[in-house]
Amino acid sequence: MSPFRNQIEIAWCPGCGNFNLLTDLSEALSELGLKPSQVVLVSGIGQAAKAPHYIQANVFNGLHGRSIPVAFGIQAVNPELTVIAESGDGCMYGEGGNHLIHAIRRNPNITVIVHDNQVYGLTKGQASPTSETDFVSKTQPLGTVSESFHPIALAISQDVSFVARGFTGDKEGLKSIFKQAIQWKGFSLVDVLQPCVTFNRINTFGWYRDRVYPLPEEYDPEDQVSAFKKSLEWGDKIPLGVIYRHVKSVFSDRIFEKLGRKDFLNPTSNYQTVFEDEKPGFE
Amino acid sequence: MPDLTITIGGEAGQGVQTIGEVLSRILIRNGFYVFSIQDYHSRIRGGHNSVQVRFSDQPIQAIGTDMDLLVCLNPETQEIHQPALKKDGIMIGTISSTPSPSLPSSMISIHFNEMAKELGNRIFANIIAVGALIEILGIDEKIAELYLEENFQKKGKDIIRLNKEALALGQNEIRRHQISRKFLDKRNGSQNPGNLFIVGGNEALGLGAILAGCTFYSAYPMTPSTGVMNFISSRSKKYGIIVEQAEDEIAAINMAIGASYAGAKAMTATSGGGFCLMAEGLGLAAMTETPIVILDGMRPGPSTGLPTRTSQGDLEFVLSASHDEFPRFVFAPRDPQDAIDTMIRAFNLSDYFQVPVIILSDQYLADSNWTFSQIKVNEQPKNTQTVIGDQNYQRYALTESGISPRALPGMSDALVIADSDEHDEIGHLTEDLELRVQMHQKRMKKIEKMREKTRPPFYKAGKTATIVGWGSTYGVLYEAREKLAKSGVDVGLLHFNDIYPLSKDILTFIKSVPQPVVVEGNYQGQLARLLERETQTPFDCRINRYDGRPFFVNELVNQIREVLS
Numbered sequence: 001m002s003p004f005r006n007q008i009e010i011a012w013c014p015g016c017g018n019f020n021l022l023t024d025l026s027e028a029l030s031e032l033g034l035k036p037s038q039v040v041l042v043s044g045i046g047q048a049a050k051a052p053h054y055i056q057a058n059v060f061n062g063l064h065g066r067s068i069p070v071a072f073g074i075q076a077v078n079p080e081l082t083v084i085a086e087s088g089d090g091c092m093y094g095e096g097g098n099h100l101i102h103a104i105r106r107n108p109n110i111t112v113i114v115h116d117n118q119v120y121g122l123t124k125g126q127a128s129p130t131s132e133t134d135f136v137s138k139t140q141p142l143g144t145v146s147e148s149f150h151p152i153a154l155a156i157s158q159d160v161s162f163v164a165r166g167f168t169g170d171k172e173g174l175k176s177i178f179k180q181a182i183q184w185k186g187f188s189l190v191d192v193l194q195p196c197v198t199f200n201r202i203n204t205f206g207w208y209r210d211r212v213y214p215l216p217e218e219y220d221p222e223d224q225v226s227a228f229k230k231s232l233e234w235g236d237k238i239p240l241g242v243i244y245r246h247v248k249s250v251f252s253d254r255i256f257e258k259l260g261r262k263d264f265l266n267p268t269s270n271y272q273t274v275f276e277d278e279k280p281g282f283e
Numbered sequence: 284m285p286d287l288t289i290t291i292g293g294e295a296g297q298g299v300q301t302i303g304e305v306l307s308r309i310l311i312r313n314g315f316y317v318f319s320i321q322d323y324h325s326r327i328r329g330g331h332n333s334v335q336v337r338f339s340d341q342p343i344q345a346i347g348t349d350m351d352l353l354v355c356l357n358p359e360t361q362e363i364h365q366p367a368l369k370k371d372g373i374m375i376g377t378i379s380s381t382p383s384p385s386l387p388s389s390m391i392s393i394h395f396n397e398m399a400k401e402l403g404n405r406i407f408a409n410i411i412a413v414g415a416l417i418e419i420l421g422i423d424e425k426i427a428e429l430y431l432e433e434n435f436q437k438k439g440k441d442i443i444r445l446n447k448e449a450l451a452l453g454q455n456e457i458r459r460h461q462i463s464r465k466f467l468d469k470r471n472g473s474q475n476p477g478n479l480f481i482v483g484g485n486e487a488l489g490l491g492a493i494l495a496g497c498t499f500y501s502a503y504p505m506t507p508s509t510g511v512m513n514f515i516s517s518r519s520k521k522y523g524i525i526v527e528q529a530e531d532e533i534a535a536i537n538m539a540i541g542a543s544y545a546g547a548k549a550m551t552a553t554s555g556g557g558f559c560l561m562a563e564g565l566g567l568a569a570m571t572e573t574p575i576v577i578l579d580g581m582r583p584g585p586s587t588g589l590p591t592r593t594s595q596g597d598l599e600f601v602l603s604a605s606h607d608e609f610p611r612f613v614f615a616p617r618d619p620q621d622a623i624d625t626m627i628r629a630f631n632l633s634d635y636f637q638v639p640v641i642i643l644s645d646q647y648l649a650d651s652n653w654t655f656s657q658i659k660v661n662e663q664p665k666n667t668q669t670v671i672g673d674q675n676y677q678r679y680a681l682t683e684s685g686i687s688p689r690a691l692p693g694m695s696d697a698l699v700i701a702d703s704d705e706h707d708e709i710g711h712l713t714e715d716l717e718l719r720v721q722m723h724q725k726r727m728k729k730i731e732k733m734r735e736k737t738r739p740p741f742y743k744a745g746k747t748a749t750i751v752g753w754g755s756t757y758g759v760l761y762e763a764r765e766k767l768a769k770s771g772v773d774v775g776l777l778h779f780n781d782i783y784p785l786s787k788d789i790l791t792f793i794k795s796v797p798q799p800v801v802v803e804g805n806y807q808g809q810l811a812r813l814l815e816r817e818t819q820t821p822f823d824c825r826i827n828r829y830d831g832r833p834f835f836v837n838e839l840v841n842q843i844r845e846v847l848s
């Protein structure tokens with residue numbers, strides 16, 4: 001077992017896609033040679049958001065929808081840390097959707113992993129932003145009216161630094177994506193198809209398995225326009241792999257250029273010096 | 284003793300602020316104490332701006348009510364402000380020719396812009412106005428010239444020369460007129476020139492945060508807190524501070540919490556509306572026991588309210604914001620010096636107790652400038668209190684004091700596990716209800732120790748009654764008390780800066796002050812209600828104002844007389 005797994009009792013339904021995701025992520029972390037104390041997992045609230053508790057690392061399990069700003073704050077002041085924000089589709093795309101958009105703009109060196117089960121698991125089965133139109137639940141007995149959200153297309157439209165899609169039924173593919181995303185310098189978004197066996201009777205393991213296919217070798221993930229086209233592919237065929245990547249300067253490098261500092265854990269100047277410097281300005 | 288009030292009014296962009304600023308600097312260099320405030324008095328219409336400068340040779344800490352001098356940069360200024368001009372006041376600038384019965388004895392029509400054009404640039408209009416003012420007041424122009432030299436040093440000799448010419452032009456324009464009133468009997472104030480400091484509320488809050496060691500500031504702009512962000516941003520390179528404009532206030536507080544969890548001293552600032560969005564984040568800081576300082580610059584509400592006006596309406600909100608119960612400090616600085624010290628204490632205490640600290644400022648404090656004969660750092664900023672943990676480290680270890688030793692992620696083998704869910708000692712979420720009780724008690728019991736750290740209110744005893752207030756009203760209440768005392772009404776003053784939690788000792792004492800009159804910038808008397816709750820004694824004699832304007836000494840003196848009669 002990976003040194004990144006712990007003994008905490010897991011509170012997920014048997015057969016849930018989250019189990020594979022947990023295993024693959026912890027294996028990816030150890031295969032990258034990281035130490036648990038170097039890694040911070042930040043999550044929101046939901047079934048997915050419990051995952052960090054089952055991983056042996058630093059954890060900040062915050063509010064529903066708010067994992068990205070917390071992850072940003074941590075990475076901004078200590079860029080040495082490997083920071084991963086991990087939560088559900090409701091958390092990342094619904095409640096916290098605005099933060100996703102702006103994190104793409106800031107490009108901090110964090111990885112965002114979305115357990116995308118196309119449903120609200122923890123709150124017992126309501127439609128999520130990625131649920132398909134006409135998805136029926138207790139809360140939407142007539143089926144949802146809205147169309148579904150396309151996170152990958154959105155990210156590429158905003159020239160995200162790295163975005164990939166994985167599937168919890170594709171161990172090697174998912175692990176490889178996790179490793180690339182975590183190693184990627186910049187903001188990386190990984191949307192993981194994660195069947196919810198209890199509340200999503202439509203997007204099941206079988207449903208995904210019939211549709212997913214790995215991106216072919218010759219696929220060029222560096223062309224934004226063709227990547228955008230690829231990101232629109234959904235339905236009968238769903239591509240898996242790194243859909244788009246773009247090497248860009250990251251937040252902490254740009255901050256270093258402007259402020260000449262890397263970590264912000266301590267003030268640079270003694271307060272008496274600051275005061276003596278500032279005082280004449282008030283005369 | 285001279286105590287004079289000058290108002291400068293004009294359209295946004297006409298240089299109202301610049302005139303106020305330059306005049307203030309010249310006045311303190313002449314040894315006068317200055318109190319200035321932006322835009323306080325007018326019924327705002329299309330972009331009308333005003334600055335009020337009050338000065339005296341004695342310390343002053345409030346704005347005046349009646350004007351001695353009015354500078355009109357546009358015709359609206361006369362319409363709006365003339366009613367408050369004293370009978371023997373003087374009005375200069377763009378003056379309407381229509382005579383009105385309330386016309387002051389002296390009106391001097393000066394076209395600052397036209398005169399500036401003669402010097403080649405409209406920009407000199409401001410200094411021409413300053414020249415006119417110092418001539419009317421009769422203050423030392425040598426010092427004004429020195430100030431211009433200093434101020435425009437970087438811009439070069441020509442600019443200095445032109446500004447000096449502008450100053451002289453303004454002075455000469457006045458000399459052509461007969462000024463009926465003598466404003467000052469000597470050219471200088473009582474303080475030694477060079478020993479006075481002008482500090483604005485927002486600047487002081489920003490400076491306090493920097494002195495406290497803040498290295499991460501995330502916020503979403505909102506009046507009147509934005510000046511703090513601007514101050515810190517302007518020094519972010521010099522002192523290595525990240526200032527991040529967040530996408531919203533929810534992000535702002537969560538970013539700051541993340542930065543603080545990682546070990547930086549972090550803060551955010553907003554006004555009431557933004558604080559509403561931060562409420563859940565406030566609870567997150569409390570539950571995860573992550574230190575954070577939150578500044579709420581109050582303005583009238585509810586909702587968008589009056590964005591550029593002042594209020595003390597958020598006290599009850601910040602005392603109970605976010606669901607369920609948790610300890611927090613609430614401080615409300617009385618003036619810029621106190622703001623510097625309060626910021627440092629806020630960071631120290633937030634770090635020590637691992638609780639959120641909320642600082643209540645308001646538009647009045649934010650946008651006003653006070654003069655001090657000294658500015659000091661009365662509090663010593665402390666380093667973050669952390670431990671180096673090992674593999675057995677528990678972030679929420681149950682301790683006697685309720686404070687658990689805090690380790691930082693990535694600094695040792697210790698894993699730092701923080702959770703917004705109820706959690707066990709390690710930090711993992713739990714549904715064990717007995718543990719829940721222990722954890723809730725652990726958090727709540729910090730309050731008793733926190734009470735020991737809060738400062739008693741300022742108290743000056745009076746026989747007849749006691750004026751009670753909090754936060755930025757200190758100066759006004761202080762001057763009102765003095766005025767009443769001089770006229771033979773022996774009133775005291777009880778003024779709170781540390782509002783929550785209140786120390787136990789003072790609760791008994793508060794009960795015993797003679798006839799409290801609680802003066803607050805809100806409708807319900809929010810401090811009064813807090814005191815009633817804490818002391819089980821009525822505080823039902825109240826003076827409340829909620830029109831968006833600050834309290835004025837003269838008005839208040841009359842109101843206090845009325846309630847006491």
Ligand SMILES: Cc1ncc(C[n+]2csc(CCOP(=O)(O)OP(=O)(O)O)c2C)c(N)n1
Nearest residue numbers: 045046047048064088089090091120121122
């Ligand atoms: C502010 C707030 N609103 C609502 C909730 C209730 N809530 C918790 S999780 C959740 C949705 C979970 O869905 P998702 O993020 O997709 O995670 P999943 O459980 O499917 O893994 C909701 C609505 C909450 N905890 N906080």
Ligand code: SF4
Nearest residue numbers: 013016047121196197
């Ligand atoms: S509710 Fe769905 S997502 Fe949650 S644990 Fe059960 S199967 Fe997994």
Ligand SMILES: [Mg+2]
Nearest residue numbers: 088089119121
């Ligand atoms: Mg979900």
